[in-house]
Amino acid sequence: MKIYLDNAATTRLDKEVFKEMEPYFFDGFANPSSAHGPGREARRALEKARATIAGLLGADPSEILFTSGGTEADNIAICSAIRGSGIRLAVTTPFEHHAVLNTLRSLEKNGEIELVYLMHDERGNISLKHLESILAFNSRAFVSVMHGNNEIGNLHDIAEIGTLCRKYNALFHSDTVQTMGHYEFDLRSLPVDFITGSAHKFNGPKGVGFLYSGSRTTVLPLISGGGQESGRRAGTENVAGILGLAKALEIACRDLHEDRDRILRLKKEMIAGLRKGIPGISFNGSSADLDDSLYTVLSVSLPPLPEMAAALSYLDSNQICASGGSACSAHSGHGSHVLKALAYDFERTAIRFSFGKYNTSDEIAYTVARLSDLYQNARLKDLPLAV
Known part of the structure; x- marks a missing residue:
């Protein structure tokens, strides 16, 4: 899948x-x-x-x-x-x-x-x-x-x-x-x-x-x-x-109104699930503000793992496609200029999830579960997770 x-x-x-x-x-x-x-x-x-x-x-x-x-x-x-x-x-x-x-x-x-x-x-x-x-x-x-x-x-x-x-x-x-x-x-x-x-x-x-x-x-x-x-x-x-x-x-x-309402529900589900499953999580910019942000974008700031790329690599290995910033930033190899302008703490892992009309609630639940598992397993192994 x-x-x-x-x-x-x-x-x-x-x-x-x-x-x-x-x-x-x-x-x-x-x-x-x-x-x-x-x-x-x-x-x-x-x-x-x-x-x-x-x-x-x-x-x-x-x-x-x-x-x-x-x-x-x-x-x-x-x-x-x-x-x-x-x-x-x-x-x-x-x-x-x-x-x-x-x-x-x-x-x-x-x-x-x-x-x-x-x-x-x-x-x-x-x-x-x-x-x-x-x-x-x-x-x-x-x-x-x-x-x-x-x-x-x-x-x-x-x-x-x-x-x-x-x-x-x-x-x-x-x-x-x-x-x-x-x-x-x-x-x-x-x-x-x-x-x-x-x-x-x-x-x-x-x-x-x-x-x-x-x-x-x-x-x-x-x-x-x-x-x-x-x-x-x-x-x-x-x-x-x-x-x-x-x-x-x-x-x-x-289809704008129908798509927007459904995608906004998916975003709300992901925010709630990630907050519950990952202590120390936060969100970048205004992306978690459901009334004042793009309903298609959620920028997540995750507590550090032993390897900075671990979260994205883990998602990719579980057949989940997301990005660490914009696709253009990733291609440039210089990191996100947007996060740099926000004085972002790059000890934390930034992931951008962006939603479309073909996404489903089951996909959101699966993604939240896999990412939560990653952090839960890290804690069980007594790996240091700064929050």
Whole structure:
């Protein structure tokens, strides 16, 4: 039995989504920029997908730009806002995804911007008073604050942040990759200039995403090439992937309330079970706050075992898939920058469990039992477990 609890890294493709995509790998494979009949049919399908996504988000189809995923979308938003508007001050948090942080740091290194990080508390909650003080006493700024943190689950009030940005004429970008398909968005009323989505985070295909850019923005292409996406993103569009993206978002929005309620119950069961089974356990950020965190993410801080990797290795040997932070942090080999920003005690083992619509209560019970067994056995063997 393989238990997959790493849905913040990627999700399983929905069969309904694959069914939507399949014809465009074979019969509908034509280039949507071609003038012949099959090309026009591919173009119609692509623009229908764009209209579907825009309709689900309360946007205009012209405001939806297709990309290869969230990383590219974040890069386009950041570089377009700063270079297109001549902005010299950028404001962000130390908890952002590397797609945001590394892009901003590169612009800072090149001398294009001054980069300021928002103050935060010990749980990673940012200070909006600090944000307002920055915006009030500086020239026009660019602000990038993610909606939901992929590692510690903190949710940020992007409506309030956006309102502050509008008050001081700042451009506001929010990385919404973890919340897209899991929360409702109405861009007719939400004061954001850029948001991003990546299909594989809500049971769509990998390698396709989108950028929403509002009416106050200018989008500059990152690469030169053809005139695809109205000249904003060169390269032949991934028609099958785009149709999968639209279908996955449609399904996610259709089932949002039902999926959220069920997944939230699973998260609640895991929190209760781990607290009962492992003395000294704690939770990182706001992830254990059921009312104020991503319902899909739980970041656990475990008492030390003799080997730091023992807990994750043990879970893996028991066919349970979880992560020590974000998948991107694990790949970098440098550990979690999010936990480092929280001054995390790395003597303790951090595990991120992230839930999806295919998880079950039995899987949660099994995972809790195995992890509790690990710590109970360590105690029986008189191994030191600091709490």
